[in-house]
Amino acid sequence: MKINAHPHLIFGAKRESLLGKHILNARSTISHFLKDKNSDTTKKIEMNVLTSIRFGGILHNVIDKENYQSIDSRLKFISLTSTALERLHLTQPRGSTIQKQKFLIHQTIVYLDTLLAISEHLFALSVIEDGKKEKQSDKQKEVEELVDEVDRIASTAEFNEMSLFTGDFAKSSRTASMWFLSENGEMFQIFIPTMTSKSLGLKDFKNDAITISNPSDFQNKVKFAIDRIKEERKQMVNVLES
Numbered sequence: 001m002k003i004n005a006h007p008h009l010i011f012g013a014k015r016e017s018l019l020g021k022h023i024l025n026a027r028s029t030i031s032h033f034l035k036d037k038n039s040d041t042t043k044k045i046e047m048n049v050l051t052s053i054r055f056g057g058i059l060h061n062v063i064d065k066e067n068y069q070s071i072d073s074r075l076k077f078i079s080l081t082s083t084a085l086e087r088l089h090l091t092q093p094r095g096s097t098i099q100k101q102k103f104l105i106h107q108t109i110v111y112l113d114t115l116l117a118i119s120e121h122l123f124a125l126s127v128i129e130d131g132k133k134e135k136q137s138d139k140q141k142e143v144e145e146l147v148d149e150v151d152r153i154a155s156t157a158e159f160n161e162m163s164l165f166t167g168d169f170a171k172s173s174r175t176a177s178m179w180f181l182s183e184n185g186e187m188f189q190i191f192i193p194t195m196t197s198k199s200l201g202l203k204d205f206k207n208d209a210i211t212i213s214n215p216s217d218f219q220n221k222v223k224f225a226i227d228r229i230k231e232e233r234k235q236m237v238n239v240l241e242s
Helices: 007-035 068-091 097-125 136-156 215-241
Strands: 045-050 058-063 178-181 187-190
Touching: 007 045, 007 068, 058 068, 068 097, 068 136, 097 136, 097 178, 097 215
Parallel strands: none
Antiparallel strands: 045 058, 178 187
């Protein structure tokens, strides 16, 4: 389907498109690495994946045939974000104050959707499917990669250099506030809570990712994260519809 691009938003769309292609190439490299039956099982490849144009936007990976699945899983969710942001830049105008406000909310929802998809995948990892055997250590590696991805999103999600998920605009914040202008000219405040892995309960007090060794406890913690993300997404949709 052809997308009607807004001319002022092409730069953002091109940036996300380039990031998406870079991630796609990285996943293709992993796929070719796995298909090489002649390679040594202990062979490793190093890969730098561009995930953002911000400082520190390079994801360094050392891939072997033991950890490839967890890394590819993470790249899949990074790609999901880039694709959604590219479409947003192409379809959502950002000329007036009202339009910029709506763009910010739409962008926040994009990041929340990825966080939700990651959390739901984490929950699925704890469910043992009939006839399917997977090493628990492999699943735990994937959990750790995806929890790290939650923190990467939290640290890089921004609008006009304003960090969205690190607590700057939470209700308890004393450092910043975010005020919107309604279409009838009234001002109103919105809040965006902290969305780091620790705040979502995906890391323990030692800052380690939750473990899958106790599926019931793991599921309860992930369910807490899912519910929090869904609630925040609902609040953002309400702002759009108000």
